[in-house]
Amino acid sequence: MGITTNSAAQARQRLGEVLAGITLTPAPTVVRTTKLESMSGDAFLNIRKNKLIPSYDLEVRVGWTGELTDGEGKVVGTATGKLHLPHIGDDNHDEDPEIQIVTDTNSADAERLKQAVHKGGKGPILEVLKKFVAELRAGGPALSEKDGGEGGNAAAAAGTSGGQGANGAAAAAGSAPKPKPGSADASSSAPAAAAKGGSGSSGRSISITARYHCRPSDIFECFTVEGRVCAFTQSRAVVQPAPGGSFSWYGGAISGEFVELVAPSRIVMRWRFNTWEEGCFSKVVIDISEPEHGSTVVKLKQTDLPTHDKFGNEDTADVTEKGWHSQVLQRIRQVFGYGV
Known part of the structure; x- marks a missing residue:
């Protein structure tokens, strides 16, 4: 006989911590994540024959905001949107999940910012998700201390939230x-x-x-x-x-x-x-x-x-x-x- 623990609520909380405030692209097209907009799906921790067996299938949406600046740092355009990750699952834990970039408007500024994320802005998100999946598979979601680097705002959040005071x-x-x-x-x-x-x-x-x-x-x-x-x-x-x-x-x-x-x-x-x-x-x-x-x-x-x-x-x-x-x-x- 085994034991199954529903970890969806903890997974949602952890994703909210680690996905907030990540800088995706540098100037002159500065794009940052804002917050976890939604998470649907299931996450369970199964214990069978003294082994931890995580089972999860999540669909995630993360908000983003961006600014276009000129050579002197003046903001010349803005846009917002969402990053849609349709499947983060235990069946593809060793692969990079698909990231779809959605804009809230069809303006030229929004398209430029979207293309900037397409070109070089997915890396920071994928790096954070790798750590999240590693925590999940280690027996979590593990609300562990985060180190510095990209996503430092999320690390700070983990120190003040992520459960109880x-x-x-x-x-x-x-x-x-x-x-x-x-x-x-x-x-x-x-x-x-x-x-x-x-x-x-x-x-x-x-x-x-x-x-x-x-x-x-x-x-x-x-x-x-x-x-x-x-x-x-x-x-x-x-x-x-x-x-x-x-x-x-x-x-x-x-x-x-x-x-x-x-x-x-x-x-x-x-x-x-x-x-x-x-x-x-x-x-x-x-x-x-x-x-x-x-x-x-x-x-x-x-x-x-x-x-x-x-x-x-x-x-x-x-x-x-x-x-x-x-x-x-x-x-x-x-x-x-x-x-x-």
């Missing part, structure tokens, strides 16, 4: 800590928290044991392969799987760095919620064993949990433990089909 993402990872009644905001409640003893660790710890039908390497990859983290969190993630490498889950709600990686049996991390006081980290040790063939046991121990978050809430241990159960360990079981 800071507290919203924290909610996805557990129960989002909130300021206590009477606290105006985080900055006003932080001094009160500091008065209780600062952000140092309390010595609190949690221990969790989970069992899966899979191999240890499958679980190890769920924490060390970016696409897999994106798949079970269904949100942005960054994973640099090496000692000293950083990680970020749920759009930055959880972050830290890897301290030790021994594939496929041990992971040690410095780990924190973004609602903890600045500079406060806990230690997470994940030991993975296979006492019987195909039956994997995960033992997780987290120490140095803070006594309270930056809002003064003192339930950090409970919130953290619930988050591990419901938003990490159980999601890995459901998304990848590793149920016991």
Whole structure:
């Protein structure tokens, strides 16, 4: 039996981020994309026999606006239109999708701008779509951090949208800590928290044991392969799987760095919620064993949990433990089909 997740809404959101504000052609015929006008079709993430199998067939329309300038930079003509991509599908993931260029008017200016895009303006769109398809096929749509370069405006958008905000993402990872009644905001409640003893660790710890039908390497990859983290969190993630490498889950709600990686049996991390006081980290040790063939046991121990978050809430241990159960360990079981 497999599991199928509908990813159409996330795909639409991600396309809206990456396709906005891309410069297609330089002066004197400057054309830029504006926004995702529409997306129709289906996108699913299927898990069959512990394998991610994406299935998608999308039709996309993106708005564009253009300016014609003279040799001195003066605008002498404008036009708008749409880029129509009739088929972005898993059946042609290794091919460039067709791009049809449509103008909103039949003016001479519109035709000149259209021809400029035809001649040399499709490359930036195709490059962005290659990254989008790679994310989709890695277990997404993966709302991952984007690098710079062409489409930089889309990269900036990914840092501020693409799912939940800071507290919203924290909610996805557990129960989002909130300021206590009477606290105006985080900055006003932080001094009160500091008065209780600062952000140092309390010595609190949690221990969790989970069992899966899979191999240890499958679980190890769920924490060390970016696409897999994106798949079970269904949100942005960054994973640099090496000692000293950083990680970020749920759009930055959880972050830290890897301290030790021994594939496929041990992971040690410095780990924190973004609602903890600045500079406060806990230690997470994940030991993975296979006492019987195909039956994997995960033992997780987290120490140095803070006594309270930056809002003064003192339930950090409970919130953290619930988050591990419901938003990490159980999601890995459901998304990848590793149920016991």
